[in-house]
Amino acid sequence: MPTASPLFTPTVIAGHAVPHRVVMAPMTRCRSTQPGDVPNALNARYYAQRASAALIVTEATQISPQGKGYSFTPGIHSDAQVAGWRLVTDAVHAAGGRIFLQLWHVGRMSHPDFHHGELPVAPSAVPFDGQVWKADPQTGIGAMVACPTPRALERDEIRGIVDDFRRAARRALDAGFDGVEIHGANGYLLDQFLRTTSNTRTDEYGGSRDKRLRFLREVVDAVAGEIGAARTAIRLAPFLTARGMACPDILPTLLEAATYLQARGIAYLHLVEADWDDAPPFTETFRQDIRARFSRPIIVAGKYDRARAEWVIGNGYADLVAFGRAFIANPDLPRRLADGLPLASFDGNTLFGGDARGYSDYPAAA
Numbered sequence: 001m002p003t004a005s006p007l008f009t010p011t012v013i014a015g016h017a018v019p020h021r022v023v024m025a026p027m028t029r030c031r032s033t034q035p036g037d038v039p040n041a042l043n044a045r046y047y048a049q050r051a052s053a054a055l056i057v058t059e060a061t062q063i064s065p066q067g068k069g070y071s072f073t074p075g076i077h078s079d080a081q082v083a084g085w086r087l088v089t090d091a092v093h094a095a096g097g098r099i100f101l102q103l104w105h106v107g108r109m110s111h112p113d114f115h116h117g118e119l120p121v122a123p124s125a126v127p128f129d130g131q132v133w134k135a136d137p138q139t140g141i142g143a144m145v146a147c148p149t150p151r152a153l154e155r156d157e158i159r160g161i162v163d164d165f166r167r168a169a170r171r172a173l174d175a176g177f178d179g180v181e182i183h184g185a186n187g188y189l190l191d192q193f194l195r196t197t198s199n200t201r202t203d204e205y206g207g208s209r210d211k212r213l214r215f216l217r218e219v220v221d222a223v224a225g226e227i228g229a230a231r232t233a234i235r236l237a238p239f240l241t242a243r244g245m246a247c248p249d250i251l252p253t254l255l256e257a258a259t260y261l262q263a264r265g266i267a268y269l270h271l272v273e274a275d276w277d278d279a280p281p282f283t284e285t286f287r288q289d290i291r292a293r294f295s296r297p298i299i300v301a302g303k304y305d306r307a308r309a310e311w312v313i314g315n316g317y318a319d320l321v322a323f324g325r326a327f328i329a330n331p332d333l334p335r336r337l338a339d340g341l342p343l344a345s346f347d348g349n350t351l352f353g354g355d356a357r358g359y360s361d362y363p364a365a366a
Contacts, residue, residue, distance in 0.1 A: 041087055064161075109187055270298075331363075
């Protein structure tokens with residue numbers, strides 16, 4: 001009898017028994033209704049089509065107007081947005097799925113056009129090389145534009161953002177989500193606080209490793225205190241170097257974070273691996289080190305195929321694997337992976353913005 005694939009064995013994630021370990025990764029698709037950044041019926045159809053995932057993690061969702069950095073991305077800070085997301089969660093649950101909302105504050109990864117001409121905010125006013133997708137609101141046609149040097153946050157403003165995360169988590173549950181994933185990766189605000197290259201503060205939020213971890217701990221404590229640790233997760237990016245984020249102290253910093261997150265009892269830790277061609281490797285030593293500190297569920301993401309997913313789960317380095325772009329053109333991805341069916345490729349021209357084309361019109365396998 002053939003050995004069962006570790007990718008297709010049951011497990012438990014965030015209190016939910018799931019039949020396999022294929023997660024849908026968060027992917028920005030820029031299709032919310034304007035004005036207002038409101039989720040809609042098209043979004044509901046897109047996510048419901050992919051409800052066979054062990055868990056869906058939504059596209060990153062701004063916790064406040066200040067947290068916005070890309071055109072047409074959804075929010076979770078207005079009543080209309082909560083109602084729009086309710087369409088999504090109802091559709092996913094009706095299809096038998098489970099869904100977490102990813103909570104997002106982009107920090108310096110933004111543009112003044114999203115903030116009435118004001119500069120984006122960050123831990124420190126450090127120039128960096130980064131771009132965001134900005135569209136003409138009339139035509140919907142967009143392009144990548146450079147981010148300016150941000151404005152440094154005042155201490156009282158930082159505390160206000162922590163409260164924005166708390167309120168967003170409560171609104172997510174009001175919208176029917178099973179939990180939330182805090183976006184602490186990819187060079188966005190939490191990540192900016194963690195790294196010496198983007199955080200040059202000398203107060204209680206900067207300097208030593210413990211101080212740079214303070215914002216992460218405060219956000220996790222606020223969210224978990226509001227909705228429970230079992231419904232709270234976080235995404236981190238240990239080996240990210242793009243966007244001015246090459247920090248020599250990041251790996252020890254994230255290992256300390258893992259120790260805290262284990263003690264806090266969060267639902268899972270989501271580790272995103274840099275996936276560009278010359279990205280630094282995600283070392284096996286670091287996988288071992290972080291597993292030694294975090295025994296709760298770990299999700300990994302980053303150019304995984306079935307064989308590599310089976311390797312990382314089989315070695316105990318992760319419990320589930322998140323697939324991103326493969327889920328775009330393959331709404332029934334778990335079945336295709338399990339049965340060895342061909343994978344369709346997606347149209348990169350329809351990744352950001354637009355309508356159903358390249359979004360909800362990819363068919364399931366016959």
